Amino acid sequence: MENSFKTVSVLSKTVLVGSIIIFMASCGDGGKEETQTIDTARSSLIKNNTQKVFYSVPSPLEMASLLQKAGAKYDRMILNDINNTSRYSSNAAKAINLGIYGADLTYTSVFDQTQETMFYLKAAKNLADGLGVTEAFKKETIERMENNISNKDSMMAIISDSFTETDAYLQENDRSNVSALVIAGGWIEGLYLACKVAKVAPKGEDVKTRIAEQKLSLENLLGIMSAYPEDPAVADFSKDLNGLKEVYSSINVATGDTKLSTDEASGVVTIGSDAPKATVSPEQLELILKKVEEIRNKLIN
Amino acid sequence: MYSAKKMPYIFMFFVMFAILTNNAKAQCNSFAKKKCLPTLSPYTHNGQLNSTQLGAGETAELAMTFYSGQNYRLKVCHEPGIEGVYFKLKDADHKELYNSHDKDIQHFDFNVKSTQQMFIEVVVPDHKDGEHSKGGHDITHSGCVSVLVGFKP
Numbered sequence: 001m002e003n004s005f006k007t008v009s010v011l012s013k014t015v016l017v018g019s020i021i022i023f024m025a026s027c028g029d030g031g032k033e034e035t036q037t038i039d040t041a042r043s044s045l046i047k048n049n050t051q052k053v054f055y056s057v058p059s060p061l062e063m064a065s066l067l068q069k070a071g072a073k074y075d076r077m078i079l080n081d082i083n084n085t086s087r088y089s090s091n092a093a094k095a096i097n098l099g100i101y102g103a104d105l106t107y108t109s110v111f112d113q114t115q116e117t118m119f120y121l122k123a124a125k126n127l128a129d130g131l132g133v134t135e136a137f138k139k140e141t142i143e144r145m146e147n148n149i150s151n152k153d154s155m156m157a158i159i160s161d162s163f164t165e166t167d168a169y170l171q172e173n174d175r176s177n178v179s180a181l182v183i184a185g186g187w188i189e190g191l192y193l194a195c196k197v198a199k200v201a202p203k204g205e206d207v208k209t210r211i212a213e214q215k216l217s218l219e220n221l222l223g224i225m226s227a228y229p230e231d232p233a234v235a236d237f238s239k240d241l242n243g244l245k246e247v248y249s250s251i252n253v254a255t256g257d258t259k260l261s262t263d264e265a266s267g268v269v270t271i272g273s274d275a276p277k278a279t280v281s282p283e284q285l286e287l288i289l290k291k292v293e294e295i296r297n298k299l300i301n
Numbered sequence: 302m303y304s305a306k307k308m309p310y311i312f313m314f315f316v317m318f319a320i321l322t323n324n325a326k327a328q329c330n331s332f333a334k335k336k337c338l339p340t341l342s343p344y345t346h347n348g349q350l351n352s353t354q355l356g357a358g359e360t361a362e363l364a365m366t367f368y369s370g371q372n373y374r375l376k377v378c379h380e381p382g383i384e385g386v387y388f389k390l391k392d393a394d395h396k397e398l399y400n401s402h403d404k405d406i407q408h409f410d411f412n413v414k415s416t417q418q419m420f421i422e423v424v425v426p427d428h429k430d431g432e433h434s435k436g437g438h439d440i441t442h443s444g445c446v447s448v449l450v451g452f453k454p
Contacts, residue, residue: 055360055364056364062345164334166348167350171330216416254415255394269411
């Protein structure tokens, strides 16, 4: 009887201590209401071996850079209205639209729109703070941006740091599923901006090529999302992306034979291929834009 | 009563395991940000941290699309104690294009003539027990490995 009492006492103390430790370990991980947290890194195990797989998609920075190089023009009317931030109350909506505003922020920065860059910075910060990702747009980061607003290269580096901090924080707090939503939001917005730009520039073949090439990145994005099938927001978004994948099925992105050559002076390797450029017809572009717009409107409204 | 005595310790083991797993992830990301990320400069990081703990004999793979007209820097970093980490660059069909094994390279700079999907496989070789690293560290057989990609227009 005395031993049983001692055992119960030890058990009670252990459960109490364990509960306190678990509580402390989860401190700072605010806002789990609607988006389920799933304790997994953004990687998945391939059957039959121990290989861990990561998927990566072009960041909004790279997308904006590709668009600008392709001759795209700036149009602020196609961006998500900054006043929409008040609509996003669930964590899933905040995450997706953090990605969307992140893409808009990058777009305004790449096209040297300093005033609008500050507006979109504020919108992104608002949502990041709402998700508990306060490091991404902390006071020092905002000051760095304000001091470098006219320096495109510096702004790209600072915005890149913010994306990295967002990804890191969410992964470390077992919210990789939320990070996946941020990435997906940024990607769909980048594609939306490209489609809108291509529509008003009918001769912009380079922009259309970039749109066609997103067929490859879409597969990688679906790979990222596939790690979180239990998350309802990720599952819903994935369903929409699979609908987009069907639209892309008629577009061909050829591969060709790949050969390496090295520039002896710089050490830079060129990976050459004889594959022709991917193209998209006006009809295909229209279908892609229609589907992307449908997905995007659902996300921002 | 004997198993009841052990239960608290078993419970504590699982609690500590959960905390340590979370901490390992945080430490891995911290390693990637502090030690690996700065070496991408002047290339811009794509914002996605691909870091994980790998043990001897394990591999990780990064699937990514690389765009024509862009310049890329690939950086594979690992904690001291796991040695001989190397990577293979493969095309869309998983045909090996480049292997960094036995090449002393700090980073891999490249561009692509045509936009294409590629795979970067990172390999941690098996090591013998008692073997020491080149830096004199005990080879721990597992540690943080990070694969970062930067781009430059």
